[in-house]
Amino acid sequence: DQQVKQNSPSLSVQEGRISILNCDYTNSMFDYFLWYKKYPAEGPTFLISISSIKDKNEDGRFTVFLNKSAKHLSLHIVPSQPGDSAVYFCAAGNTGKLIFGQGTTLQVKP
Amino acid sequence: NAGVTQTPKFRILKIGQSMTLQCAQDMNHNYMYWYRQDPGMGLKLIYYSVGAGITDKGEVPNGYNVSRSTTEDFPLRLELAAPSQTSVYFCASSSGGQGWEKLFFGSGTQLSVL
Secondary structure (H helix, E strand, C coil), X not given: CCCEXXXXXXXEEECCCCEEEEEEECXXXXXXXXXXXXXXXXXXXXXXXXXXXXXXXXXXXXXXEEECCCXXXXXXXXXXXHHHCXXXXXXXXXXXXXXXXXXXXXXXXX | CCCEEEECCEEEXXXXXXXXXXXXXXXXXXXXXXXXECCCCCEEEEEEEEECCEEEECCCCCCEEECCCCCCECCEEECCXXXXXXXXXXXXXXXXXXXCCCCEECCCEEEEEC
Protein backbone atom coordinates (compact mmCIF):
# COMPACT_ATOMS: atom_id res chain seq x y z
CA ASP A 1 0.00 0.00 0.00
CA GLN A 2 2.01 2.92 -1.34
CA GLN A 3 0.59 6.02 0.33
CA VAL A 4 2.99 8.39 -1.41
CA LYS A 5 3.85 7.80 -5.05
CA GLN A 6 6.29 9.36 -7.44
CA ASN A 7 5.37 7.78 -10.74
CA SER A 8 8.30 9.12 -12.77
CA PRO A 9 11.54 7.33 -11.86
CA SER A 10 13.61 9.80 -13.85
CA LEU A 11 13.52 13.19 -15.52
CA SER A 12 16.01 14.88 -17.83
CA VAL A 13 15.94 18.62 -18.56
CA GLN A 14 18.21 21.17 -20.16
CA GLU A 15 20.06 23.68 -18.01
CA GLY A 16 18.05 26.88 -17.64
CA ARG A 17 14.69 25.21 -18.28
CA ILE A 18 12.03 24.31 -15.75
CA SER A 19 12.06 20.98 -13.91
CA ILE A 20 8.70 19.71 -12.65
CA LEU A 21 8.65 16.76 -10.29
CA ASN A 22 5.33 15.22 -9.33
CA CYS A 23 4.01 13.36 -6.32
CA ASP A 24 0.63 11.80 -5.50
CA TYR A 25 -0.69 10.68 -2.14
CA THR A 26 -3.69 8.69 -0.97
CA ASN A 27 -4.09 9.56 2.70
CA SER A 28 -6.25 12.64 3.21
CA MET A 29 -5.02 12.84 6.82
CA PHE A 30 -1.56 14.02 5.74
CA ASP A 31 -1.21 17.60 6.88
CA TYR A 32 2.27 18.52 5.78
CA PHE A 33 4.45 17.73 2.82
CA LEU A 34 8.17 18.02 2.23
CA TRP A 35 10.70 17.58 -0.56
CA TYR A 36 14.16 16.16 0.05
CA LYS A 37 17.15 16.03 -2.25
CA LYS A 38 19.69 13.22 -2.17
CA TYR A 39 23.14 13.01 -3.73
CA PRO A 40 24.92 9.64 -4.07
CA ALA A 41 26.53 8.32 -0.88
CA GLU A 42 24.88 11.04 1.20
CA GLY A 43 21.77 11.21 3.32
CA PRO A 44 18.73 13.14 2.08
CA THR A 45 18.67 16.86 2.82
CA PHE A 46 15.60 19.00 3.31
CA LEU A 47 14.62 21.21 0.40
CA ILE A 48 11.20 22.77 0.91
CA SER A 49 7.91 22.08 2.67
CA ILE A 50 4.26 23.05 2.54
CA SER A 51 1.37 22.87 4.96
CA SER A 52 -1.98 21.43 3.95
CA ILE A 53 -3.54 24.85 4.57
CA LYS A 54 -1.51 26.38 1.75
CA ASP A 55 -1.40 25.70 -1.97
CA LYS A 56 1.98 27.20 -2.78
CA ASN A 57 5.31 27.82 -1.12
CA GLU A 58 8.38 29.41 -2.70
CA ASP A 59 12.03 29.42 -1.74
CA GLY A 60 14.31 30.92 -4.32
CA ARG A 61 14.35 28.74 -7.42
CA PHE A 62 12.14 26.12 -5.77
CA THR A 63 8.35 26.24 -5.58
CA VAL A 64 6.05 23.55 -4.24
CA PHE A 65 2.40 23.42 -5.27
CA LEU A 66 -0.26 21.46 -3.41
CA ASN A 67 -3.61 20.41 -4.89
CA LYS A 68 -5.52 18.80 -2.03
CA SER A 69 -8.57 17.89 -4.05
CA ALA A 70 -6.39 15.91 -6.43
CA LYS A 71 -4.05 14.72 -3.64
CA HIS A 72 -1.15 15.90 -5.75
CA LEU A 73 1.91 18.02 -5.16
CA SER A 74 4.65 19.16 -7.45
CA LEU A 75 8.08 20.72 -7.16
CA HIS A 76 9.14 23.31 -9.72
CA ILE A 77 12.78 24.25 -10.16
CA VAL A 78 13.39 27.36 -12.22
CA PRO A 79 15.90 27.75 -13.72
CA SER A 80 17.37 24.26 -13.46
CA GLN A 81 21.11 23.99 -12.89
CA PRO A 82 23.52 21.05 -13.33
CA GLY A 83 24.05 21.02 -9.54
CA ASP A 84 20.36 20.18 -9.14
CA SER A 85 21.03 16.72 -10.56
CA ALA A 86 20.07 14.39 -7.72
CA VAL A 87 17.31 12.10 -6.50
CA TYR A 88 14.27 13.99 -5.20
CA PHE A 89 11.93 12.45 -2.65
CA CYS A 90 8.55 13.80 -1.69
CA ALA A 91 7.30 12.98 1.79
CA ALA A 92 4.00 13.39 3.56
CA GLY A 93 2.93 12.92 7.12
CA ASN A 94 1.21 13.80 10.32
CA THR A 95 1.88 13.17 14.01
CA GLY A 96 5.61 13.22 13.34
CA LYS A 97 5.81 10.24 10.97
CA LEU A 98 6.94 10.91 7.44
CA ILE A 99 6.09 8.58 4.55
CA PHE A 100 8.36 8.90 1.53
CA GLY A 101 7.79 8.36 -2.16
CA GLN A 102 10.07 6.22 -4.32
CA GLY A 103 12.11 9.14 -5.59
CA THR A 104 12.70 10.76 -8.99
CA THR A 105 16.19 11.04 -10.42
CA LEU A 106 16.64 14.45 -12.02
CA GLN A 107 19.39 15.02 -14.54
CA VAL A 108 20.07 18.56 -15.65
CA LYS A 109 22.15 18.67 -18.81
CA PRO A 110 24.51 21.59 -19.46
CA ASN B 1 28.91 20.43 13.57
CA ALA B 2 28.45 16.64 13.51
CA GLY B 3 24.64 16.46 13.24
CA VAL B 4 23.59 12.82 12.81
CA THR B 5 26.42 10.28 12.82
CA GLN B 6 25.97 6.70 11.65
CA THR B 7 28.43 3.85 12.01
CA PRO B 8 29.55 1.74 10.28
CA LYS B 9 29.31 3.09 6.71
CA PHE B 10 29.53 -0.36 5.14
CA ARG B 11 29.05 -3.87 6.44
CA ILE B 12 28.75 -7.36 5.01
CA LEU B 13 26.95 -9.96 7.10
CA LYS B 14 26.39 -13.64 6.68
CA ILE B 15 22.86 -15.00 6.92
CA GLY B 16 21.92 -15.50 10.56
CA GLN B 17 24.50 -13.12 11.99
CA SER B 18 23.50 -10.21 14.15
CA MET B 19 24.70 -6.65 14.34
CA THR B 20 23.85 -3.21 15.66
CA LEU B 21 23.79 -0.10 13.53
CA GLN B 22 24.77 2.89 15.60
CA CYS B 23 23.20 6.34 15.36
CA ALA B 24 24.00 9.40 17.41
CA GLN B 25 22.86 13.01 17.14
CA ASP B 26 24.22 16.07 18.90
CA MET B 27 21.35 18.49 18.23
CA ASN B 28 19.33 17.57 21.33
CA HIS B 29 16.49 16.36 19.12
CA ASN B 30 13.65 14.46 20.73
CA TYR B 31 12.56 12.56 17.64
CA MET B 32 14.74 9.94 15.96
CA TYR B 33 13.99 7.60 13.08
CA TRP B 34 15.39 4.65 11.18
CA TYR B 35 14.66 4.30 7.48
CA ARG B 36 15.80 1.80 4.90
CA GLN B 37 16.17 2.56 1.22
CA ASP B 38 15.82 -0.23 -1.30
CA PRO B 39 16.48 0.49 -5.00
CA GLY B 40 13.44 2.12 -6.60
CA MET B 41 11.45 1.83 -3.39
CA GLY B 42 12.16 5.10 -1.65
CA LEU B 43 12.60 5.32 2.09
CA LYS B 44 10.64 3.02 4.37
CA LEU B 45 10.24 3.82 8.07
CA ILE B 46 11.43 0.97 10.29
CA TYR B 47 11.14 2.40 13.81
CA TYR B 48 10.96 5.79 15.40
CA SER B 49 11.27 7.30 18.84
CA VAL B 50 9.70 10.44 20.30
CA GLY B 51 12.06 10.57 23.26
CA ALA B 52 14.27 8.55 25.57
CA GLY B 53 12.55 5.34 26.61
CA ILE B 54 9.82 5.57 23.95
CA THR B 55 9.88 3.72 20.65
CA ASP B 56 7.27 2.72 18.10
CA LYS B 57 7.01 0.66 14.93
CA GLY B 58 7.03 2.17 11.48
CA GLU B 59 6.07 0.64 8.14
CA VAL B 60 8.57 -2.26 8.06
CA PRO B 61 9.65 -3.21 11.62
CA ASN B 62 9.91 -7.01 11.24
CA GLY B 63 13.40 -8.37 11.83
CA TYR B 64 14.59 -5.27 13.70
CA ASN B 65 14.72 -3.98 17.25
CA VAL B 66 15.52 -0.58 18.68
CA SER B 67 16.17 1.02 22.02
CA ARG B 68 16.42 4.63 23.15
CA SER B 69 18.14 4.90 26.50
CA THR B 70 19.45 8.43 25.90
CA THR B 71 18.35 11.43 23.85
CA GLU B 72 21.50 11.21 21.74
CA ASP B 73 21.59 7.54 20.71
CA PHE B 74 19.18 5.35 18.77
CA PRO B 75 20.76 2.00 17.80
CA LEU B 76 19.09 -0.43 15.41
CA ARG B 77 19.56 -4.14 16.05
CA LEU B 78 19.36 -6.94 13.49
CA GLU B 79 19.15 -10.26 15.31
CA LEU B 80 19.12 -12.85 12.51
CA ALA B 81 20.26 -11.22 9.31
CA ALA B 82 18.46 -12.24 6.13
CA PRO B 83 19.18 -11.37 2.48
CA SER B 84 15.96 -9.30 2.43
CA GLN B 85 17.65 -6.91 4.86
CA THR B 86 20.26 -5.94 2.29
CA SER B 87 19.65 -2.22 1.99
CA VAL B 88 20.94 1.24 2.81
CA TYR B 89 19.92 2.33 6.28
CA PHE B 90 19.44 5.95 7.25
CA CYS B 91 19.05 7.37 10.70
CA ALA B 92 17.38 10.76 11.10
CA SER B 93 16.39 13.15 13.84
CA SER B 94 14.10 16.12 14.30
CA SER B 95 13.30 18.54 17.08
CA GLY B 96 9.64 17.62 17.35
CA GLY B 97 6.69 15.83 15.86
CA GLN B 98 4.60 18.74 14.69
CA GLY B 99 5.50 18.27 11.08
CA TRP B 100 7.40 21.42 10.38
CA GLU B 101 10.56 20.29 12.00
CA LYS B 102 12.53 18.93 9.12
CA LEU B 103 14.41 15.68 9.45
CA PHE B 104 18.19 15.70 9.50
CA PHE B 105 19.67 12.53 8.04
CA GLY B 106 22.91 10.71 8.60
CA SER B 107 25.00 9.63 5.62
CA GLY B 108 23.77 6.04 5.74
CA THR B 109 24.98 2.50 6.36
CA GLN B 110 25.18 0.17 3.37
CA LEU B 111 24.45 -3.36 4.55
CA SER B 112 24.78 -6.53 2.49
CA VAL B 113 23.59 -9.89 3.79
CA LEU B 114 25.04 -12.83 1.87
